[in-house]
């Protein structure tokens with residue numbers, strides 16, 4: 001276990017507590033003047049008491065700036081004052097000295113800067129280290145509530161020792177990760193990605209969501225190898241691919257949950273990974289296994305989600321009623337979610353993702369495991385969301401869902417887009433006029449594995 005502190009807090013304290021004028025005055029009154037004015041033993045006692053009181057006040061004032069960060073096994077535990085955060089080292093993308101141009105939002109303390117998605121734990125503006133995370137972390141920041149961030153800036157006594165220790169530990173963490181196959185990128189046994197058959201190139205202007213050259217590497221393994229895709233308002237794009245093709249990783253990069261190794265995610269033209277939280281609010285995301293608070297009723301759950309997205313109480317209640325109606329769940333509104341079928345739970349998850357009227361809806365395998373009736377209802381709900389203008393990107397293994405819902409289909413294989421477009425575009429990409437989606441999917445994904453289609 002290695003400890004890292006920051007002890008040079010004097011200047012920061014002066015700034016934070018208006019030059020400690022009061023403390024200095026108290027000093028003077030308590031342990032300089034009385035010993036001079038009072039008879040000897042009493043004066044000395046008063047002076048000593050004043051000194052102890054001054055030190056206690058100083059101790060109390062510095063408490064909020066005292067740091068002790070610890071590298072413990074594969075975790076980095078950050079502590080400043082009463083704030084603490086444990087970061088998994090596997091989630092540390094990079095760590096480096098922060099440049100002089102870095103803007104710290106206040107003088108000292110634990111602070112969150114929403115514009116840059118950064119948590120500051122600083123007691124000074126010198127010796128700052130910036131730690132980039134591969135996924136968002138959240139913690140309660142004094143005076144700012146629960147904040148989500150993807151970068152942490154720390155002031156440290158020995159930044160070089162800290163950076164070396166993190167780099168060393170991350171090396172160990174990486175050893176546990178999948179290693180590249182000998183002679184090139186990729187997991188042992190994985191096929192080397194072939195060049196894309198059809199790619200859309202850079203996103204056209206006006207797209208609600210644009211993925212530009214997205215790449216994700218896990219250690220030496222490249223899961224997503226450069227994806228360009230744009231989704232327009234009101235459009236549904238289905239993301240198809242074999243198991244392990246990189247669909248979920250791409251969607252998770254697009255939601256801001258996994259930091260891309262390269263490339264950009266633009267939502268309404270704004271860079272998600274540069275701007276962070278304000279852009280993430282434009283998205284709604286339903287993961288393959290959504291988190292629902294099952295002891296709450298459907299209505300209470302939507303109220304909770306509306307509150308988390310900052311809707312007022314009145315607006316939140318109105319939006320919950322509207323969504324319950326749209327999703328056909330009005331009569332179940334006051335039943336606990338744990339009593340619901342899988343289809344009803346999926347509808348609740350989509351409703352929750354739509355509560356703040358996102359411009360982009362990202363859905364990971366939302367029709368998976370549903371019976372035909374539930375799948376029908378979920379598909380109708382997705383179509384309705386697109387009808388109201390949301391750009392929808394969904395992953396699915398169900399070709400019929402893609403055929404029925406999607407305006408365009410994107411086929412991903414080995415982390416690369418093999419083809420994008422409507423059925424006709426896929427046919428011409430595969431060179432199979434008149435072929436159905438299944439045949440096209442098999443052809444476009446088998447070709448890269450060297451299997452004759």
Ligand SMILES: Nc1ncnc2c1ncn2[C@@H]1O[C@H](COP(=O)(O)OP(=O)(O)OP(=O)(O)O)[C@@H](O)[C@H]1O
Pocket residue numbers: 177178187218223241242243244245246247248249250
């Ligand atoms: N955190 C991770 N660390 C290492 N490898 C990962 C990680 N997440 C995903 N991968 C790998 O990246 C590749 C793409 O995974 P991903 O889950 O994106 O594929 P997918 O197309 O969604 O697959 P499926 O259809 O089975 O869900 C897989 O080989 C997977 O094992």
